[in-house]
Amino acid sequence: MGTISLSRKISIKLQEQVRQRANFLCEYCHTNERWQYVRFTIDHLIPTSEGGEDNFENLCLACFHCNRRRSTKTKVIDKESGQTVPLFNPRLHQWSEHFIWSNDGLYIIPLTDIGRITVETLDLNRARILNIRQADVIVERHPPAGDPVHIFNDT
Numbered sequence: 811m812g813t814i815s816l817s818r819k820i821s822i823k824l825q826e827q828v829r830q831r832a833n834f835l836c837e838y839c840h841t842n843e844r845w846q847y848v849r850f851t852i853d854h855l856i857p858t859s860e861g862g863e864d865n866f867e868n869l870c871l872a873c874f875h876c877n878r879r880r881s882t883k884t885k886v887i888d889k890e891s892g893q894t895v896p897l898f899n900p901r902l903h904q905w906s907e908h909f910i911w912s913n914d915g916l917y918i919i920p921l922t923d924i925g926r927i928t929v930e931t932l933d934l935n936r937a938r939i940l941n942i943r944q945a946d947v948i949v950e951r952h953p954p955a956g957d958p959v960h961i962f963n964d965t
């Protein structure tokens with residue numbers, strides 16, 4: 811949980827650059843910071859305790875819940891296969907290659923092992939966030955512009 815206090819060391823300018831690069835979305839669950847009561851946190855991808863630095867390439871924008879759930883983890887042992895699978899890393903991976911929105915915009919559906927382990931570990935479809943997404947769908951500000959959405963083929 812060092813990220814929050816350490817983020818004070820990161821200059822305001824750098825924090826703003828991280829926000830803009832992320833288009834103000836949590837880089838994991840794609841919740842938009844603009845519609846939240848609290849600002850998101852600046853997360854270290856490689857934790858500072860493991861030598862990660864306060865530089866642009868090691869930082870990402872994360873909502874409080876994704877930050878807390880990820881903690882300092884960068885990989886997880888997959889219970890299904892016993893293999894170690896990396897968690898989604900927004901600097902190394904493209905969101906749209908690993909995740910897609912369900913047709914109703916409520917659920918993040920994983921497309922890959924990295925996506926699946928990240929949905930599970932960060933609980934990207936937690937109940938509280940489903941309510942937020944539902945409300946945002948109604949006012950047409952969710953899913954975020956440019957995100958892939960699964961289209962049903964009901965023929």
Ligand SMILES: [Zn+2]
Nearest residue numbers: 836839873876
């Ligand atoms: Zn999040």
